[in-house]
Amino acid sequence: MLDLSMGKSSNEYQKMADDLISSFRSLKDKNVRVFIIPKWMFWWATAFVFGRFIFINKNFEKMDKVSQVALLAHELCHVEDSIKRGFLQELFMLLYEGLSWGFDTKLSRRVERAVDLRTIKKGYGKELLHLELAREKKFSKKKLEKIHSRGYLSSQEIKSLMGKKK
Numbered sequence: 439m440l441d442l443s444m445g446k447s448s449n450e451y452q453k454m455a456d457d458l459i460s461s462f463r464s465l466k467d468k469n470v471r472v473f474i475i476p477k478w479m480f481w482w483a484t485a486f487v488f489g490r491f492i493f494i495n496k497n498f499e500k501m502d503k504v505s506q507v508a509l510l511a512h513e514l515c516h517v518e519d520s521i522k523r524g525f526l527q528e529l530f531m532l533l534y535e536g537l538s539w540g541f542d543t544k545l546s547r548r549v550e551r552a553v554d555l556r557t558i559k560k561g562y563g564k565e566l567l568h569l570e571l572a573r574e575k576k577f578s579k580k581k582l583e584k585i586h587s588r589g590y591l592s593s594q595e596i597k598s599l600m601g602k603k604k
């Protein structure tokens with residue numbers, strides 16, 4: 439069996455997620471768990487969700503606190519969807535996403551965009567903007583184009599969406 443025992447830092451992120459769950463009414467009694475797992479297990483992402491479990495890796499630990507809050511809020515939106523879908527549908531989706539990674543971005547575009555929009559709606563627009571600005575500072579134009587083609591909102595989109603909300 440995989441050892442998913444939580445180290446000190448994982449408790450820290452668990453607490454961060456627990457605090458965020460006050461904004462996620464549907465998750466209050468769902469016992470959402472955060473695990474740190476080695477990077478080789480999912481090298482393509484900083485965090486991913488299966489059911490009520492959020493898996494994060496070293497990339498996550500390297501991020502600043504505000505970005506971590508933004509990403510956890512984003513992942514909690516995925517958890518909401520995932521719990522609604524149920525185990526089998528979630529498994530199919532994971533397989534499909536895994537197999538189509540790199541060439542079919544339609545699914546991820548729909549999913550990630552909806553999740554980012556919901557993250558803003560739940561009140562984490564400022565944090566999401568911070569995360570995105572850090573990303574835009576760090577990555578090349580080409581890499582950013584790829585990220586945005588997968589549905590993640592650009593800082594400009596976040597700004598204009600937050601402006602509309604007021």
Ligand SMILES: [Zn+2]
Pocket residue numbers: 512513516550553
């Ligand atoms: Zn996502």
